[in-house]
Amino acid sequence: MRKSCSTNTINKKQIEENCGIAYTNSILSGRWKLNILAFLLSEKTLRYSELKNLLVGISERMLITQLKELQVDGLVNRISYPEVPPRVEYELTDKGKSLEHILIEMAKWGSTHK
Structure with a gap:
């Protein structure tokens, strides 16, 4: 689990908001x-x-x-x-x-x- 205010979490959220591939990957990963x-x-x-x-x-x-x-x-x-x-x-x-x-x-x- 990552902290919601960590740099890693903030970066991940920003990338997923700006890149369709990153968003799709985050939903389908697993x-x-x-x-x-x-x-x-x-x-x-x-x-x-x-x-x-x-x-x-x-x-x-x-x-x-x-x-x-x-x-x-x-x-x-x-x-x-x-x-x-x-x-x-x-x-x-x-x-x-x-x-x-x-x-x-x-x-x-x-x-x-x-």
Whole structure:
């Protein structure tokens, strides 16, 4: 955690405000975020357990952290149903869906250059 008044935090904020690439990178950075978004693009909605099974090797703590960050950034909606046992689903917001073209192009580039 960085202090909100540190030089590093101030510089990061300024760069993200003035550079679209830096802002996009800050939102999509994280080992699992792109995979989560890609699975949600293809499946529309997924339960927590379905995401956990699709993301082989991810810990529960990391999945929860990445999903919360995606929610805070406005890319993912968490839908909680008042049932026993509790049921939670995740879906992309309109902002998240707007990344579809970018994710497809990244996948093409990766397939070409790997």
